[in-house]
Amino acid sequence: MHKPKVYRSAVGAMFFMAGICFSSWASRIATIQEKHGLNEAELGTVLFAIPVGLMLSLPIASWAIAKVGSRLVLAVALTLYALTLIALGFAPNVFTLTACLVVFGLGSNAVNVSVNTQAVATEAMYPKPILASFHGLWSLAGFLGAGVGTLMIGQEVSPQVHFIIMTCIIIVSIFICWRYLHNDKQPVGGGGKVFVMPDKSLIILGLIALCSMVVEGAMFDWTTIYFKKAVGASKAWEGAGYTAGMCFMAAGRFVADGFSHRFGLKRTLQVSGALSMTGLLIAVIFPQLVPAIIGFMFVGAGISSVVPMIYSAAGRSTTMQPGAAIAAVSTISFVGFLIGPPVIGILAEIFSLRISFTFLALMAALVVVFTSRAKI
Known part of the structure; x- marks a missing residue:
């Protein structure tokens, strides 16, 4: 030990x-x-x-x-x-x-x-x-x-x-x-079953992560395009929103633990969803360079803590072993990472990029809604 x-x-x-x-x-x-x-x-x-x-x-x-x-x-x-x-x-x-x-x-x-x-x-x-x-x-x-x-x-x-x-x-x-590393051949967390259906609490955790991962996946793939076509940024500034988001996502992960310890998991997730929603709405309502960069700073900070916090909560499941619980939540949330980018592309083609990013703001709002109803 x-x-x-x-x-x-x-x-x-x-x-x-x-x-x-x-x-x-x-x-x-x-x-x-x-x-x-x-x-x-x-x-x-x-x-x-x-x-x-x-x-x-x-x-x-x-x-x-x-x-x-x-x-x-x-x-x-x-x-x-x-x-x-x-x-x-x-x-x-x-x-x-x-x-x-x-x-x-x-x-x-x-x-x-x-x-x-x-x-x-x-x-x-x-x-x-x-x-x-x-x-x-x-x-x-x-x-x-x-x-x-x-x-x-x-x-x-x-x-x-x-x-x-x-x-x-x-x-x-x-x-x-x-x-x-932890020698956990007898899995960490003890006697939970491996192959059981995720209970309601794990499914809700997965849905919270799914909504955040829709935003995260779209941010990775579409932010540069948004700055080019919706914001009208010059070539030198096309990547500014992505860079700002990534920097604040990294920084947010180093302060999220302290925030969660002080205010609790539920409040942390609610604030995270609200930050992402606010940032996306700023970028949509004010599609100019400086407001859009500030907006994506908010988005990066908002999505930074959701998945780590969800994995932490899943790993404490009393109905499944930690590895199985994390895999179950990961399976649900990964759907969001997959569907986010193509959905944004479809909405942008039918309507506009600004409308498609409004959809992302809705996904961020659902993080707040699901968290508020979850018993965590």
């Missing part, structure tokens, strides 16, 4: 490595697109392989965690995740690239469920919430990974060499942290 800070450092390192892995891939998507001669529509189709892998992993991850514990699942999944990164760099054709992306998505979500199970076990050792700070480390890793990717592109380093370097760092980190 190690000290809580030791577990916290090891689990935090795993969150950071997961963020590095994903952001390393994301930073070289344009390079991979050029290598395979894909247009935007073809690239979008290929990238859909990632959510296919994510969905495939959900029942596998919860079952594996129940059988062998989240530590072993995390180590294996993160190793697979990192090795698949190399395979993506060396993929000789689109078919192979697509197959590798399915595996990449599978590894990504297996890491997500297992590392959050570890985080819930670590949080139980502290008198106050700490789970959101782990997600903050993932966000920081995203910034670092993107920066390293930009540097690699500038130095004309191939994706293959770039990904090999990142994979080596990740695997070494796994070896170093292995002994300091």
Whole structure:
């Protein structure tokens, strides 16, 4: 048995490595697109392989965690995740690239469920919430990974060499942290059943996360387009809203734990939904550069704490084991991440981008509504 800070450092390192892995891939998507001669529509189709892998992993991850514990699942999944990164760099054709992306998505979500199970076990050792700070480390890793990717592109380093370097760092980190992770072969949280239908409380938690993930998924894919077409930003400022949102999302995750400890989970989720709704309405009502940037600062801060807090609450379920409960909530919420971007595209085509972003404000409002009715 190690000290809580030791577990916290090891689990935090795993969150950071997961963020590095994903952001390393994301930073070289344009390079991979050029290598395979894909247009935007073809690239979008290929990238859909990632959510296919994510969905495939959900029942596998919860079952594996129940059988062998989240530590072993995390180590294996993160190793697979990192090795698949190399395979993506060396993929000789689109078919192979697509197959590798399915595996990449599978590894990504297996890491997500297992590392959050570890985080819930670590949080139980502290008198106050700490789970959101782990997600903050993932966000920081995203910034670092993107920066390293930009540097690699500038130095004309191939994706293959770039990904090999990142994979080596990740695997070494796994070896170093292995002994300091929770050995929960008898799953953390004890005797809850693995395969049971989620109860009403878990379903509501999933719906809260789903609404927030609709906003988050759309923010990732559509903010730059919104600034270009609705705000009319110059090319140099097209990414300003996305950058502002990401910065405030990362920062929000480091203050969310303290806020939740002081005001409670319900109030934290209500404030989060209200911030997202307010920010989106500012961007819709005042589609000028400065108000829109401020609006997306609110959005980033609003979505920052919802998923970490929901995972924390799910991990304390009395009806399911933590890994299974987190996987169940993740399954429900992931639907939002999938449907958000295409729904925005459809609404924008039928009406306008501003109308479609008003729909996102409605989703943020539902976070407040569902939270207010939930017994949490």
